[in-house]
Amino acid sequence: MSPHEQLLPHGHILRYNFRERLVHWIAAFSYVYLLLTGLAFWSPWLFWIAVILGGAPVSRMLHPWIGLIFVVGVLQMYSMWASQMPFTDVDRAWFQSMRHYIRNEDEKMPPAGRYNAGQKLLFWGFFLCGILLLLSGLVLWFPEYIPWSLRWLRYIAVILHASSALLTIGLFMIHVYMGVFAERGAFGSVIRGDVSIDFAKRFHPGWYKEVVGSSTPRK
Amino acid sequence: MSQATLRIQKISGHAGTVPGEDTQRQFTVCKLIDTTTCIGCKACEVACMEWNDLPFGETIFGNTYQTMPETRWNYWNLILFNEHEREDGTLMWLMRKNQCMHCAEPGCLAACPADGAIVQYTNGIVDFQQDKCIGCGYCITGCPFNIPKFNPETKRVFKCTLCTDRVSEGLEPACIKSCPTGCLHFGSKDDMKELAETRAKQLRTHYNFPNAGVYDPPGVGGTGVIYVLHDATQPEIYGGLPRDPHIPWTVKLWKGPLKWLGNAAMIGGLIGLFVHYLRFGPKSREDEDLVPQKGEQP
Numbered sequence: 001m002s003p004h005e006q007l008l009p010h011g012h013i014l015r016y017n018f019r020e021r022l023v024h025w026i027a028a029f030s031y032v033y034l035l036l037t038g039l040a041f042w043s044p045w046l047f048w049i050a051v052i053l054g055g056a057p058v059s060r061m062l063h064p065w066i067g068l069i070f071v072v073g074v075l076q077m078y079s080m081w082a083s084q085m086p087f088t089d090v091d092r093a094w095f096q097s098m099r100h101y102i103r104n105e106d107e108k109m110p111p112a113g114r115y116n117a118g119q120k121l122l123f124w125g126f127f128l129c130g131i132l133l134l135l136s137g138l139v140l141w142f143p144e145y146i147p148w149s150l151r152w153l154r155y156i157a158v159i160l161h162a163s164s165a166l167l168t169i170g171l172f173m174i175h176v177y178m179g180v181f182a183e184r185g186a187f188g189s190v191i192r193g194d195v196s197i198d199f200a201k202r203f204h205p206g207w208y209k210e211v212v213g214s215s216t217p218r219k
Numbered sequence: 220m221s222q223a224t225l226r227i228q229k230i231s232g233h234a235g236t237v238p239g240e241d242t243q244r245q246f247t248v249c250k251l252i253d254t255t256t257c258i259g260c261k262a263c264e265v266a267c268m269e270w271n272d273l274p275f276g277e278t279i280f281g282n283t284y285q286t287m288p289e290t291r292w293n294y295w296n297l298i299l300f301n302e303h304e305r306e307d308g309t310l311m312w313l314m315r316k317n318q319c320m321h322c323a324e325p326g327c328l329a330a331c332p333a334d335g336a337i338v339q340y341t342n343g344i345v346d347f348q349q350d351k352c353i354g355c356g357y358c359i360t361g362c363p364f365n366i367p368k369f370n371p372e373t374k375r376v377f378k379c380t381l382c383t384d385r386v387s388e389g390l391e392p393a394c395i396k397s398c399p400t401g402c403l404h405f406g407s408k409d410d411m412k413e414l415a416e417t418r419a420k421q422l423r424t425h426y427n428f429p430n431a432g433v434y435d436p437p438g439v440g441g442t443g444v445i446y447v448l449h450d451a452t453q454p455e456i457y458g459g460l461p462r463d464p465h466i467p468w469t470v471k472l473w474k475g476p477l478k479w480l481g482n483a484a485m486i487g488g489l490i491g492l493f494v495h496y497l498r499f500g501p502k503s504r505e506d507e508d509l510v511p512q513k514g515e516q517p
Contacts, residue, residue, distance in 0.1 A: 041332040044234040056353040143356035144369035154360040159469040166481045
């Protein structure tokens with residue numbers, strides 16, 4: 001997508017193209033299913049979730065398959081976005097001024113590019129945890145085929161699956177909070193694809209400059 | 220399987236207290252296996268299959284008196300065989316009847332996420348309730364004795380029930396009833412412990428087995444199946460009986476500290492985000508976006 005194609009009429013910029021939006025929602029819906037069924041197996045106090053979602057044996061059967069769909073989504077995201085996600089000097093400065101970001105003092109933040117440092121952390125966190133969840137999940141999928149001499153694989157898998165899932169839950173909560181509540185316009189951008197000029201200027205000045213640059217937005 | 224007259228003391232994956240806990244006291248039952256008088260006749264295996272209506276399975280001939288490598292989902296009781304060479308060059312044929320050990324602190328139950336799929340009765344028997352099993356196989360990971368076995372067709376896990384249905388009616392387990400040498404005993408844990416210690420002492424003082432002893436591993440809180448061994452210092456030679464069995468530490472970490480840490484972090488995170496919104500609010504307002512800002516006019 002060239003910068004020129006990203007400029008839309010009426011003061012909007014295309015932030016996510018169709019493929020990006022589709023992949024995001026495939027990953028999002030599969031993640032929510034995995035989260036709900038996973039939480040049901042995590043705590044007896046949440047076991048009722050699995051009962052509501054068609055019964056615990058059904059949840060146990062579907063969880064790994066939906067997990068594969070989620071992993072496909074994560075790998076698609078990797079192929080689309082990994083090249084935009086390496087940490088830069090701006091990102092290091094961004095982490096340094098995180099207290100301003102938390103206090104909504106966005107004008108004091110270093111100019112973020114298409115993705116700010118927090119979003120990059122989310123991306124790499126989900127990518128790494130996704131790989132760990134896949135590897136440990138494969139062991140948990142077929143525990144009966146792990147021979148007794150390799151039982152340490154199962155021992156590692158149970159703790160790895162739970163820990164990396166917990167990390168993704170932390171990332172997920174912040175992601176949903178930022179996207180739905182804190183940054184108005186972000187949620188719409190991953191559905192309709194576009195953001196306002198204001199949004200781009202305020203939260204992603206580096207990216208705004210890249211897209212708009214010398215050209216004038218079409219009105 | 221049958222819970223007609225048995226009270227429950229532990230329930231897997233259960234939120235809250237155990238219904239009816241402590242309303243009835245029962246003896247902790249125990250099976251005593253004296254490996255020194257076992258002749259490997261496999262009458263107990265046949266009795267187990269007959270009483271529990273298990274099909275005859277394919278056996279494997281490996282030039283020993285052992286008929287298959289390990290127990291199966293539909294074969295809960297197996298005599299393990301080992302030809303052991305002692306330091307003086309003499310041979311011993313070691314037979315060990317292998318089945319669920321009915322741990323006082325069962326790893327299978329600790330690992331199980333399904334409400335009521337594994338229970339421990341007040342008499343100490345650990346029993347799988349297949350109608351509540353979800354087929355996740357976590358019990359296989361929690362067990363230090365390699366006992367729970369998965370049926371790939373029904374996606375359910377099975378193991379020895381200690382003939383719960385017989386014990387609840389005041390009978391001994393089927394394997395005990397069939398033993399022709401009297402190497403199997405069944406009774407209260409205290410009585411069996413005493414009988415086992417007496418036999419071990421006899422072996423030490425009269426039969427030249429100075430290391431004879433009783434196997435009742437404390438790592439899992441003691442077991443509902445105890446062994447008399449000629450050499451209690453080397454339990455491994457009896458078909459790989461673990462020296463110090465315990466619930467895998469990763470399972471303990473997962474079901475203990477990680478669970479509380481994770482729950483605190485998840486609840487704390489939700490509260491934290493909510494309070495953040497109350498304190499700082501959104502970064503931008505949608506209604507502001509709708510009004511054209513100065514300086515953006517073409």
